[in-house]
Structures are given as C-alpha cells and as structure tokens.
Amino acid sequence: MYDAACELFLESDFVSTSVDEIAERADVARKTAYNHFPRKRDLISEWGRRRRLFVQGELSEEVVATHSFEDVLRHYFRALVKINQVQRPLTIRMLMGWRESGGPFDVDPHLLVEVFRDITARAVDRGELRASTDPARVATILYSCYFGILYEWVAGSDQEAPFDLAQAYTQLLDLTFEGLLKRPA
Template identity: 35%
Template sequence: MPNELGRRERRRLEIRDRLYTAAIELIVERGFEAATMDEIAERADVARATAFNHYPQKAAFLYEWGQRRRERVAEVMAAEQAEQLSAGERLRRYLGVLAELNTASRRATVTLMDASLRLGDALREPSLDLKLAELVDAGRAAGEFRSDVDSTQAGTLLAAAYFTAVLRWIGAEPEPFDLPKYLDGMLDMVLRGLVM
C-alpha cells in the first residue's frame, strides 16, 4: 500500500507540473488574460476539472511561478554552499540569483511579473520579505548587522526595492538598465544602513 500511495503522489505531481508548464507557456505566448484554463488543460492533456482541482484560479500559476523561482534560488545557494558566506554576501547572492533568473528569461519575466503585480499577490504575499528578513536576522545574530535593526522591516524594504527595480526593468524595451548591477547597488545602500 505505501508504494501505491507513492505512485499516486508522483502521478499527481507529474500532472501538476504539466499543468504549470502548459500555463506558463500559454501565458508567455498569449498574455495572462488571453490564456484560458481550457487551453491550459488541453495543452497539458488533462480534463478541465483536473486543471481546476490542481489550480482553482488562473492566478495560482503566478503564485507558483514565484514560489518555484524562490526554490530555484535556494537550490543554487545550497549548491554554492552560500551559508558559508557573510550575511551581506548571502543577501547579495540571493538577489543576484533572482536577477540572473529574470535576465535569463526576460520575456517570461516581463509577462509573468507584470501579471503577478497586477493580479496576483506578489506585493501582498510575504514570502520574499520573510526570506530576506531571515537572512538579515542571521546577520544580526552573527554580529554582522546592527542589533537594533528590525529584520522584518529590513526584509520588507529589500523585497520592495527588488519588486520596484524589476517593475522598472520590465517596463521598457530594450531593458533600461543592467538588473543584477542595479540590485547590487541598491543592496550596497541598504547594507550601509544595516552595518552602521
């Protein structure tokens, strides 16, 4: 019986992944509003009801896109053993990997970030804020950052700066500035406030 449950779970995850891939492809090709759940289900080769069972709303694909990006950053940082870096350098690398993901898939980032900011919960959902606050908190605990710094506020500030930079970066063609360099400069300013 446990083997059967494992097989069922693997099948469920495989269907969910097909739906996600189909949705992202269609949204990038046609735009968020134009891509329909029926088309997503058809491209993923599943029933419409199955699509809604996995993703009750089309905006759920946007949330998952952001979540998968954060998971990818965590994978890269783990592979690079970033926990051995100073807290400031971990923050720099975290934002740097996000910037690299954005620039490597600019067309997808333009479409999906725009939709996430307009229709999703990118600015209300605190996942990025919390991760950045965690990195700031580690810096406080290690004595690298001021002890009176509010980690939650610092995480919110960094996340807001990130989203503002990306929003400006996706708002013009060709890209108006080098996103990794821009985020790096922004982080330098924030780090001065965290350390002094």
C-alpha cells in the same frame, strides 16, 4: 499543466489566456486544471515557488551559515538576477499577471520577504548588524525594492531591458549595506 500555461502566456499573456486554453494545451480536462490550480493566479504562485527553489539551489545552507550578511545578500541577488534574465519574457508575463490579479502587495507568490528576514536575523545574531536592527523591517525594505526595480525592468521588450538589472540591484545593496553594517569608526 504549468508548462502548458507558461507556453500560452509567452504566446499571448497571462490575463488573456483562459483556463480552458491551458487545459486544452495540457491535454487535461477543465476540472483537472482547476483541481491542480483552483485559481489561475495559482500558476503565478507555482512560478514563484519554482524560482525560490532555483535561487535556494544557488545559495546553499553552508553559504548562509558561514558567509557575511553582505556576501549572502549579494549572492542571493545575483541568483535572482540570473533567473530574471534567463526567463525575461516569462517574468514579464507573470509580473503583469500578478499585478492584474491583485499583487504585488499579496505575498502569496513570493515568500521572499521571509528569506530576507531570516538572512537579516542571522546577521543580527552574529553581531554583524546593530542589535536594534529590525529584521522584519529590513526584509520589507529589500522585498519592496526588489520588486520595485523588477517592475521597472520588465517595462522593456522581451529582448531588451531598459537598464542593467544586476547594476540596479548592486546599487540597492550598496545603499542597504552603507546604512546597516557596523563599520569601524
């Protein structure tokens, strides 16, 4: 069903695609569609879940445990850039659908803020960041900036982005590290 929904979103968009159309494309009954995805926006949650699994696959627990805060975040953002670039048309449809469905201030589709909080908390525990650093606040900043930049990036066409996403996130991380990392005096 998810794949059928994504095909339809790519042919049209999230908002104008009906659950009936999704059920028909997936060759399932309407009731079955609602059993799997009680709300159409739950398809966006599934999209977010699959993206998180992809990025987690790109970032092993060993990397998180043994590399610096800066290296882990840069690696994580490279994986995010990769999935967004590979799935640009679908990313556009899903983000616009998420916006129309009540996001982006609803954390349902993305638990990314928790990922950022955990990465930051580990860095504080290892002494890479000042002890006074609030991992939840850093996570909120990274999460907000990630989506703010991503929403600007999806403003282009399916084939052509308005700017280089990797470069934009590199600038974000450069600013973040300059403000957070303990540097020798």
